[in-house]
Amino acid sequence: MASVAVPISRTPLRGLAASLPARFGTGLSPCMTNGLRFSSTFVAGARRARPTAELGRRRRETAWTRGFKHDVKVGGSGRKPPSFAFAFDIDGVLLHVAKPIPGATRVLKFLNDYNIPFILLTNGGGKHETERVKDLEARLGVQLSTDNFVQSHTPFQELLEGPNSLRDKTVLVTGSDYEKCRSIFKEYGFKNVITPADIYAADPTIFPFQPAASFTTPSQPLPKPLYSHPGPPNPTHLPSHLQIHAIFVLNDPRDWALDIQIITDLLLSHAGYLGTYSPLNNTPHLPDRGWQRDGQPALYFSNADLLWSAGYHLPRLGQGAFQAAVAGLWKRVTGGEGLKRGCIGKPYRETYRFAERVLAGHRREVVRAMGGAAGVSGGGESGGGDSGDSGVGALERVYMVGDNPESDIAGANGYVSEEGTEWVSVLVKTGVWSEERGGKLEGVFKPKEVVGDVMGAVKWALKREGWDQEGKGKELD
Template identity: 50%
Template structure:
């Protein structure tokens, strides 16, 4: 028998409240009370610190929540302590990832609190009206993300391979797979008429590539072409009188990577190769073709994601905006003082820790690195990049930072 509408609405509201504001005790004596997050609650105590959490190896391992992850985020929400999730993962639109995380962690996450590796690509407006090549992710999900970011003409390696299977004969067994989601190319590959041939204006690696051979071949073709026109070969390649021995000196499109991680923590008990592994393989191929450092040739590219400065700048700006919006939402009307500290909680010394240690904040904010033992880092070993603090898990990180370092008293 169907419930009456008012009862159904009330039950849904009660369920939502019970998942976001549980009455279960948190670890080490901390408890979340329902009375703390009532509608209209005003904020009188303003935290001058915030958190940035990696996801894989900190909150989740693959798709499974790690112990005490949910409790940690619930505690911060109850205390009105702002946080963002800053991940080198990606491959889906932010709204899809948030919905998945909310389901797994049983917690509400505002859209502004979530930043993944390719989120900054959405701000590259100069390429929105051009033809871009997008690589990585499952099927063509990253194409959908790029389109939702506002890029109007998006091509994938699968589109090119489906139209021209001979471009990479070693994936012939996957042709039907690619044809299942490939879209028609905006122009043919026609080297005899380069003015009418497919032209790529920028290359974006949105997520970890699945078919390294195909993707490497197409990136190589684009970077050796004249002005990104597929099927052409630049006459400047190998010219010793030009910078970089003539390579990438003929209006070839820029190359962007969203994620530098060589390794990441998956379900398998040992770390797996990530997008950084693909980049290393591509650079090896590029070096073999061009002569590499011995010939004074580099692979020009822009790498986003942790530990790189642009990603931390983007994250800090988003966190400052999110913090102020959170306080206003809670009824605070006074001046919002600058953010003094951000605790970057991560599992990977090469990305989370290195990035926080090296980040130079234009706002004067101190980014404090905290390494957890639940992901890539192997307990008992000496990390290559030393964090300010090593803790067991995410709850230990929150307790150490908020209570021991900031002297935060539970409300």
């Protein structure tokens, strides 16, 4: 993952916040991805939280450090970046649980030495980017920056901006660890964050299947009481009660039953007031028969992976399974209506769009640094989406190396670059997919190549680029 330490200049894009509907039913459709774009101000990981003074200092540096490095500066190897780059999934490609997959560290250091840009794209989550980076540094034995590291819920920071900003609104977050989810969203900048545990602690009757005395999950007091008036919602009583403006599933939830109950209650509510029931529900003459048409909170899932590779010898159910459970229950509750929700992460196109822009931006910064430090002349073809950049050609290819045909491979195969960059999908056998468990590799799930592991993937790509004829890549033998 080659990165730069200063924001990359690029054409402004309409952010995710601009696509957030004022009323849920007017703009969000099942697995909505249209309009889901990363704005030019969005920077992955912790950069948003860096002090202004530090950013100013880093902008003044004449040579920028790279994301994965071992005491090497951008352009320090004296090698001009090639016209290709890599995108790697993490779990099942670089790591198996806590241990590096053989060859992973060597591959990353090789790419760094040759100034070959790469980015890490993961549907994992549940930790803040800075925490995850430190963990990966220790496990992989390489230094990692948050600049080019994108996990499943990183783009949710976009919803802090724009006319429909959720910065000051009350949002519900859930995942494997309620308090960790709250902490992540607080660090992102969301001011009013509650969890299902907060709601249960305020009124245990909302989930009658567990004795209140046995519920030991940490909780915090709600900012306002829950609505508990019987009958239709009373407009005079509502403002003094809890209103939820959006629901976020950050990573694989642990307590499915409680989470599904509260999510369903909110999607049936009037305008996100938990404890109300919308009078528009099941109204025949309304669009969608009134379901999710009364200002209910938007529901966002951070990834759609049905399965993932964990410590057990067989794949485990992921967040995609939880999403399927919520959608299936909603269909039963509403008599056949589809669940309106937003989905991000792989295989959705905005993840790949963002990765491509970061990779192209890195190549330009390397050449600029080399031009100042190594005498590389200006001029030449511009590329990667920004006109006027000198000394670097267009990013022609990105090799997406993944272990999951339904996310990594389908996403790369289905993505059409606005800049004409070719995305080449490479499937490894060290993660979710295996020949023994079946699953035909056809259509959008068919990779360009199937290899044993990440080392094999990079060697195959280098050979495809003709590097074997130039004698490069022997360090990987």
